[in-house]
Amino acid sequence: MxxxxxxxxxxxxxxxxxxxxxxxxxxxxxxxxxxxxxxxxxxxxxxxxxxxxxxxxxxxxxxxxxxxxxxxxxxxxxxxxxxxxxxxxxxxxxxxxxxxxxxxxxxxxxxxxxxxxxxxxxxxxxxxxxxxxxxxxxxxxxxxxxxxNLATLADNTGASRYAEYKRVDIYEKTIKDKMILALNKILDADYKDLFECHTLKGNKKFIGMVKGDIEYTEHTMGAGEKRVFEIVKHVYSGxxxxxxxxxxxxxxxxxxxxxxxxxxxxxxxxxxxxxxxxxxxxxxxxxxxxxxxxxxxxxxxIGNGIEAYPGVSADALRQITDVEPDMVNVFVEDNLAKTAINILIESEGLNDKVDISLFGSAENSAVILSGLKLTEKRIDTSLAILDGDYYITPPEKTKMVNKVLSGTDKRVEKEEVLSRIFQFNLDITDVKGSPEKNHRLWFEAIDENGVTDNDKTMFVNLKKHSQSIGALTDYHDYYPELARRARLDNIEYKVLNFISKYSEKWDFYIRDIRVEIHKAIAVI
Missing domain, CATH: 3.40.50.300 (P-loop containing nucleotide triphosphate hydrolases)
Known part of the structure; x- marks a missing residue:
């Protein structure tokens, strides 16, 4: 705006x-x-x-x-x-x-x-x-x-000094009602009233509540309960x-x-x-x-300081410390992509040379690679692979990397990170679950006459169930629905394995990734 x-x-x-x-x-x-x-x-x-x-x-x-x-x-x-x-x-x-x-x-x-x-x-x-x-x-x-202020009087060995107090209603009704509504929703409770306790001796103030039919104070209150109360109280304090x-x-x-x-x-x-x-x-x-x-x-x-990454999880950052130095490290978004890479490296006998890890959302690809770079680990043997439905063009990838590596002084690092981000090739990229949509079309287009006898029974049965699934608004639902209808486990592996064996689209799908994996192996 x-x-x-x-x-x-x-x-x-x-x-x-x-x-x-x-x-x-x-x-x-x-x-x-x-x-x-x-x-x-x-x-x-x-x-x-x-x-x-x-x-x-x-x-x-x-x-x-x-x-x-x-x-x-x-x-x-x-x-x-x-x-x-x-x-x-x-x-x-x-x-x-x-x-x-x-x-x-x-x-x-x-x-x-x-x-x-x-x-x-x-x-x-x-x-x-x-x-x-x-x-x-x-x-x-x-x-x-x-x-x-996390501790309650239940954790205070001197709480007996505050045994005598008077109950004081300090909250306006409209504010109290909002607080009770919020507390009940957050803590899944049945609070009926909130008040403050003022000790008869000294000047101690603490919380009191009515939950269900039970009135109690900080003397018997849990610390987590008190914390939520403090947050809600300040939100509605004005x-x-x-x-x-x-x-x-x-x-x-x-x-x-x-x-x-x-x-x-x-x-x-x-x-x-x-x-x-x-x-x-x-x-x-x-x-x-x-x-x-x-x-x-x-x-x-990162050892000599800290880095702040936007929009990622700590789980993705931990992957950086688990990199295998003597292997090609391939980072993918999810288990579906991992299955595809596993089929590729198994077919080419590269299991002992390639390690596969998940990084979550596409943005984390830049986080993983920049983390490796900033910790002075080599990234020429690492690949971050996107699903192929987001951040497709070079300008889109550049924008993604710039969010992670900010500053003009990191131009070289940005270029190196960009050079290690690759993607699966897709025919269709504009629907929810684009990879799954492409897999379905490629799988159903396989001619059963070209399928070997050993695979034919399974293939025909699976294709029949796939074709029985109507149009989906979100193709992330494709594999779960196919597994339900076919009553089979490891459904992603089965479909992708058939595509790798019998569809010309397989080479199109993994072409760039195959080339880069072999390049990375060569420099180890």
Whole structure:
């Protein structure tokens, strides 16, 4: 969407983070991360020690809160405390901001990007003291939810001090109803009421709930339950309305899978409806299920620093460490492609020279190869093979690689990565499940008169079932449906094996890949 150019300062001028480049902070060096305009939720994935929390801590210090210079979990000293080993001298990161105007249209609110003359790009760092001065940061309300408040009174050995308390109803009915509805959906529970407990002695406050017919407090509450409550409470607190920023460390901690999925769905929905942004860290690789709805960044430690890859899973990154140095390493999108490559290398007796791994979605092909390159591993013996239905043309592949290897200083690396991306050849590329559609057409076009007697009975039976399947709106359903009708296992192997033996399309399908595998074998 084209941005409007503003000459006068908008009444509701606001800022969001377009990108952050961590030049030096803790163990992170030269790590750029982008936040696309069309995604309100960002997930940062990575293994323990990869630097996920450090990135969140930096983001937490970018803005100053509304109407004050700073608050808890908003200052560098909250996260980067000087000590004997590190006083954080020369730490530095820069932020490029996206300017926008908050627009109200009936009951909806939106952030409309605009171009303004006074561009706001800010460098944060420490040279004797942290800069910029907290009060001079751009204003935006942010809320940080870390692990420090995860424990409940059930984990507190001194909880008996808080045995006497009074129940206080602090939530407006409309807000409470929204909170209860969200909690019931996320945790699959039956909450009836929420309240706050104030101790009779001291000034301790903690959570109370009614679930079903049982009233209880933090004294008997689970930590995962409390975490979800804290997130939901802040979403409906009113502080995030009008371009707030919710930052959550380890969002998945102590949550079962269903609750995790429901929580992410909740944040996607409410962040759009209420016009705020969310960024969180997670170990949970099932977050990739939301890849079309949120911005996913995978952090990977390459030994001398970290790399941030957009839109991939940690599982794909692990493949980089499993590369066999004395073999041709072939990376494919899925098990169907793996089956095709297995048939190829078996027919040519190359099983002991070729190792096959999965990389998932097409974009991960560039991740795998760039990861090998950046860790100084040879890539001339590696091939990333696309299914042939997306990123078909050289410009499309170049665009894909540029998303992973950003920066003009990586021109040579980009060219090398591009040179190792290949694809299956297809006749039809414009339907859902294009590879399966081509396989079906090629298989059904085989003349049974050319099939040997040993294969004929199986072939005729399988072809009959294939032809009985009507037109499909999504050809990913082809093999499961054929397996159901024919009552056969390993159905992909059987169909592709027949194509490899009896269809002239087989050579067309794998021609380029066969050539490149033999080239790679020659240089080992």
């Amino acid at each position: 084209a941005k409007r150019v503003k000459t006068d300062k908008p009444q509701n001028l606001s800022y969001r983070i377009k990108s952050i480049n961590i030049e030096k902070l803790k163990g992170i060096n030269n790590c750029p991360i982008s936040f696309p305009e069309d995604k309100s939720v960002t997930a940062i994935m990575g293994i323990n020690g990869s630097g996920k929390s450090t990135i969140l801590h930096a983001l937490s210090c970018v803005f100053k809160p509304l109407e004050k210079s700073s608050k808890e979990n908003n200052r560098f000293s909250d996260f980067f405390t000087p000590h004997n080993e590190n006083n954080w001298q020369d730490s530095k990161f820069s932020v490029v901001f996206r300017a926008g105007e908050i627009k109200y249209n009936g009951g909806t609110v939106s952030f409309e990007g605009i171009a303004i003359d006074d561009k706001k790009d800010i460098i944060y760092g420490k040279d004797k003291r942290w800069t910029p001065v907290y009060a001079r940061r751009l204003e935006r309300e942010s809320i940080y939810i870390g692990l420090q 502080k995030l309305n009008r371009n707030g920023y919710l930052i959550i460390d380890e969002i998945d901690v102590l949550l079962h899978e269903r609750a995790f999925q429901e929580l992410i769905s909740f944040l996607i929905k409410e962040s759009k409806a209420m016009c705020f942004e969310v960024v969180f860290t997670t170990h949970r690789e099932s977050v990739i299920n939301f890849k079309n709805q949120i911005n996913i960044i995978s952090i990977w430690n």
